[in-house]
Amino acid sequence: MKQEILQLQQEMKKNGVDFYLIPTSDYHHSEYISNYFKCREYLSGFTGSAGTLLVTLSDAYLWTDGRYFLQAEQELAGSGITLMRDGMADVPTISDFLKTHIQAGQTLGFDGRLYTTSFIIALQRKLSAKKVQIKYNLDLPHKIWTDCPPLSSEPVYHFPESYAGTPVSEKLDGYRNYLKKYRADCQLLNGLMDIAWLFNLRGHDVACTPVFLAYAYISTKEAILFVQDGVLTNEAKEHLLTNHVTVQSYETFYEFVKNIQKKRILVDHSDLNYCCYQALSNTNVLLRCAKWTTMEKIVKSEIEIENTKNCHIRDGVYMTKFMYWLKHTIKERTLSELEVANYIDNLRLSDRLALDLSFETISAYGSNAAIVHYSASVESNAVVEPKGMLLVDSGGQYLDGTTDITRTFILGPITDEEKLCYTTTCRSMLHLANAKFLSGCRGSNLDCLAREPMWELGIDFRHGTGHGVGHVLSVHEGPNNFRYLVNQNNLDAVLLPGMVTTDEPGIYQTGKFGIRIENELLCKKWKRNEYGQFLEFEYLTYVPIDLDGIDVTLMNKQEKSWLNDYHKRVYDIISPHLIYEEKEWLKTYTRPI
């Protein structure tokens, strides 16, 4: 068995723990985790972005999903850790595995700060018949990992109102009205996007997400921000002072939580980590309720919308220039996936308002594009040739907004099947983007508009049609999205004017090719009449959809006019920012079909 696992098992014995869980998470359930939190990677040797390690006194198991089966096999070889292929028919889930293997009276340990309350409550329900002991206050990995890098503590700066839109004072008033509505005293926030949005601050502690490590406490009288010592810029300090926000040290948060007593507290089980929940639950009245910020931050203000539109124009110019470069260069020489990714990344990062990419660029050529979460590495880096298709999914974090766009480019000859799939994907994107709908609709009501052109052919894509997009926060931000599989516990939000959602259908043929076309859509008001308020979408993304992939005979009149209208707007918006040759080329690639 791997040395680090043996050491952990020693610690488990010392602490009277029979089973110990190490997820891939930080104290804030962030999508990307910083180095300090990479305990699962340190202990197991597996470097993938998702997975959970379960260690018993004699064994160790690593659960990860289909994206990482191959990589995990290689990285776990010789470690003594058993790979559990999540989602395979014969592989139990972690909670089912625990249910089977844990004995009455045995102890399950974990660091409760790494888990949401809802996850642990569901797990406890699963194990309820077993009378299992739970120790949730155990951070064992950091006892072993002696050379663990420190917590990221990048500067935290003021995100001015000209970008943020709404003043902090107004947001805090909103939060307090929400507390009053539920006759509550306070709410604690764990989520970094919520905190950055609420206080109009930004930072750089999480990859591709301009947020910073923090907790917050909002009461009817106080607002306390818990951040690491020394990270706030002077401007940020002054901004908080002006808004009557108290600053306390990140390290003192759990001590603070312990001392909260006899309060009526709003608790969002999907946000609050389990340690906080436990600390609060006995001495307070907990009212289960979504945090106020969830809906507030996802419905963009007018200023945020204006800013977002601006950044999308610049982003569209970079993508169009990139497309011009790609279509011309591939006629002259081969490229590599990474070279292509670097080209578009450099264009974005040279923007005067650029903060970061909004996620690691996916540049996937040929059959690599059939792997939905493909990430080119130095090893996999495929040669890009003047044939077939290249899928590029990328985006930027700018001071004025966050972008996410996918285009699939035709680099040379493609087959009839590829053309059918490309055209169908384009039709799918257009059908959803052009929906008119009544207020009250959810994304799950509209998702089939994108899927129906594919379902008619017996084709599907195994991912959501779209996700909510945050504003200079996370590029993946709910609770709005487009998908069809919902249940009582997992219903998507009603669509509201001001929400931004991606529209990104795709077709993936394993071993052959992958196609995805993604535009961002802004929800806005359309007609109002005796039937109520109708809504519609407005494109935020303006970049040509490669006409070399379109078989015009497969599109009906309405679909052609949707595509032509879109391309006319692309030309009108993007061409003023291009040089002559690019402009002439763009005219061809936005021509009516």
Added chain:
Amino acid sequence: MKQEILQLQQEMKKNGVDFYLIPTSDYHHSEYISNYFKCREYLSGFTGSAGTLLVTLSDAYLWTDGRYFLQAEQELAGSGITLMRDGMADVPTISDFLKTHIQAGQTLGFDGRLYTTSFIIALQRKLSAKKVQIKYNLDLPHKIWTDCPPLSSEPVYHFPESYAGTPVSEKLDGYRNYLKKYRADCQLLNGLMDIAWLFNLRGHDVACTPVFLAYAYISTKEAILFVQDGVLTNEAKEHLLTNHVTVQSYETFYEFVKNIQKKRILVDHSDLNYCCYQALSNTNVLLRCAKWTTMEKIVKSEIEIENTKNCHIRDGVYMTKFMYWLKHTIKERTLSELEVANYIDNLRLSDRLALDLSFETISAYGSNAAIVHYSASVESNAVVEPKGMLLVDSGGQYLDGTTDITRTFILGPITDEEKLCYTTTCRSMLHLANAKFLSGCRGSNLDCLAREPMWELGIDFRHGTGHGVGHVLSVHEGPNNFRYLVNQNNLDAVLLPGMVTTDEPGIYQTGKFGIRIENELLCKKWKRNEYGQFLEFEYLTYVPIDLDGIDVTLMNKQEKSWLNDYHKRVYDIISPHLIYEEKEWLKTYTRPI
């Protein structure tokens, strides 16, 4: 104040009740109620099919919905009862009204047998701050209503396996496996459709629904049917005996319930009435869980499907003959709405397997059709002329199945607007009917396929696009349906092969016209491939859609081919059952466009 209300107030005083509720319901929450249960009508004088009467010691209030505002105004005139127009912005709901008006310590009374557990629990939650006393065992109206007709007690007969499909023994085994899965001892059934389905029995105690008054108790060891004395036919008795079903008297049910002790009982809050719930709750462990029959009865067996298809052919022949008669007769003379309704009703009721209509036929001419729940009466009975449109929504209960169909007929010249709306309604129906979709979809995922052609024009219809249809039970039977407004507590079922759902979009222009086109759709398997099991719909309804209303220029190629394919099937299936002249006429009305 009306005499009957004064008498009720006397009874309330005697029983220490400050507020008394009288809903429109029976002990089984049936859609139609028989005469014994019409207490609200007796006390208030209001004869509509929906409404709740609330009586205080000094006042009385009647809530009813938009269909009945006018009628209620007239019928309540001089009664001293205040009309509460449900759904109007300034009118509180009953529970909100109670919350405002009832004082701490006051007593609310009602007959708990008339309310589902979920309704009363929600009401109690609403009133929780008020410390209201609840008396749920009070049937006061029947103390006053001395000449109340007795309970309906029509014969209950055996519904043979050749029609029912699955033997009772198999159904009871299924129920017992369900109980075991939840480690439960038993479940009580209140719902008449569930009971009729489970025991393969039918009766005639509820209008348009071939069911009978009954309760049932299913345990791991016993099955007890509570029916009125003397209603079972000899054959039915023998059938129950063979299947080890004990029969007890309907009147002894609540005594039986009181004696259930120390059991683990599955309780479906939407089915079990509040009296049962109360009787069980202290002395047993209640496990909240849907009754097994809900999903089982709505997914038709192969024999039920075959029977359903047969009855739809005969029903389609009657509707087609009716259409032939209507289109010819209107050229010769005027008709009336009731005459039209009688014509189609007589055709159906002459069927050798006819049991009843499946609901009161809606025959609505011109602007009457804009009233969604219009019901022609001797007073309203409009003259039907050779111009405009006539909407007929009707169906039959046959021994081999239940039908529901709407057609809107063009009787003479119509306007361009009417043609646009007619064609759009037809396109809406076709889009939903021709959907292909992956297993896991709910009706709420697909509803927008029907609405999108209307929403694009800024038009909507204010009813669901479709409802589940029972098998020789209720024509309105969930939990499958097509609608887009869902929430966590009210999510529609996942669509499964064997479910039957109507597809009935419409357009209604107040004061002008109403259009609805309704076909029944059977959900069935389509392709299965690497993406999973695809599903599709098959039409059950085969009746021409009046081509005189269609503007061909408004339909695309795919829509025209959908309509032509449908009409070809109509001709192939229906024409063999017609006489020569009808057949020739049908050829024209099913011609390709």
